[in-house]
Amino acid sequence: xxxxxxxxxxxxxxxxxxxxxxxxxxxxxxxxxxxxxxxxxxxxxxxxxxxxxxxxxxxxxxxxxxxxxxxxxxxxxxxxxxxxxxxxxxxxxxxxxxxxxxxxxxxxxxxxxxxxxxxxxxxxxxxxxxxxxxxxxxxxxxxxxxxxxxxxxxxxxxxxxxxxxxxxxxxxxxxxxxxxxxxxxxxxxxxxxxxxxxxxxxxxxxxxxxxxxxxxxxxxxxxxxxxxxxxxxxxxxxxxxxxxxxxxxxxx
Numbered sequence: 516x517x518x519x520x521x522x523x524x525x526x527x528x529x530x531x532x533x534x535x536x537x538x539x540x541x542x543x544x545x546x547x548x549x550x551x552x553x554x555x556x557x558x559x560x561x562x563x564x565x566x567x568x569x570x571x572x573x574x575x576x577x578x579x580x581x582x583x584x585x586x587x588x589x590x591x592x593x594x595x596x597x598x599x600x601x602x603x604x605x606x607x608x609x610x611x612x613x614x615x616x617x618x619x620x621x622x623x624x625x626x627x628x629x630x631x632x633x634x635x636x637x638x639x640x641x642x643x644x645x646x647x648x649x650x651x652x653x654x655x656x657x658x659x660x661x662x663x664x665x666x667x668x669x670x671x672x673x674x675x676x677x678x679x680x681x682x683x684x685x686x687x688x689x690x691x692x693x694x695x696x697x698x699x700x701x702x703x704x705x706x707x708x709x710x711x712x713x714x715x716x717x718x719x720x721x722x723x724x725x726x727x728x729x730x731x732x733x734x735x736x737x738x739x740x741x742x743x744x745x746x747x748x749x750x751x752x753x754x755x756x757x758x759x760x761x762x763x764x765x766x767x
Contacts, residue, residue, distance in 0.1 A: 535668035538684050541712040542655040548577045550653050551589060551736040556640055557720050557728035567608075567761055568594065568638040574737040575651050582644055582651065584637070589737045593617075595637055596740060597645035602629075603747060608636040610757040616748040619756070628754045636758040640729070654714025654733045661686050661704045661717075673707055681707045681715065 532540075556562070556569040563569055572591060574583040580599040585591035596603045602621045606614040622629045634642040644651055652660070662668065671683030686704040701723075707716035713733070720728030750756065 533668070534670050534684060535662055535665060538658065538668060538706065538708075539662055541708060542659055542714070543712065544655070546577065546656070547653045549736045550575055551734045552654070553588065553732040553734060554640065554644075555730045555732070557730070564761060566638055567636070567758065568641040571641050572734070572737060573644055573651060574739075575653070576736070576739075577650060580650065583737065583740055584641055584644060585737060589734055593740055594641065595633075595645050596742065602633070602645055603742065604633060604636060608759055610759050614748055614750075617746040618742060618748065620747050620749050621753055632753045632756050636756065654717060654731070657717055657731070658686075658706050658714055661688065661706070661719075664688050671705055680710050682709075683707055 551572060551574040553572050554570065556566075558569070568586065570587055571594060572585040572587070572589045574585075575581075576583075582597040584594040584596070586594050592607065593605045594608065595605060596618075603618045604621050606617060606619060609619070621633055630642070630646055633646060636642075637645070665686045666689040667687040669685045669687075671685040673681040673683040684706045686706065688702040688704060702719065702721055705716070705718040705720075706714065709715050716730065716732050718728070718730040
């Protein structure tokens, strides 16, 4: 009788694991040395006509301390590279053809015009990944931070037409701890995990808003960019650089 009661209590303890504990348990604790993700900003397509680089790919290499940005996708053209001792922006981000080399070395120190120039050329979202002091976090670290700020975690059905074999979680963030968006509504995160317990998608958005939020789709790292020292220009007066015009957009 005692043995049977012990088994019953043990089964009850297993069953009481909530979605938050389950999600935290599944997260990989070892930091990935090299990974990538596709960033997509929330909002209507008209914003693509007003703001640059609302979708881009990021590759993080912790061993070298580098962050590489590409236009649009993992195979897109180069956009910017952050190195421990340099910030390089591709000349396609700037207006005109007066830049003699493929890359521009931009000083990124706060208090100089450089951060504002880079933000205007790359867009605020993309620029944040190369102007920040630390490296971007991987999916597990992002989700762990979201769980710490959660007011509620629940299971979420992942549409089969999107990705087969995924488990979904919905994380409601407390008002004082959620990511700063437009302030129009409650902040919610959606997380997709695959069968190997790898984070495949993190979406953070504002309920009641059609413009605040972003989605990260985690991918393999992109092929490393081959940058020759001869292909880099040093620009002393960065305030003379102007962002390239937004060449294409979709209305509606």
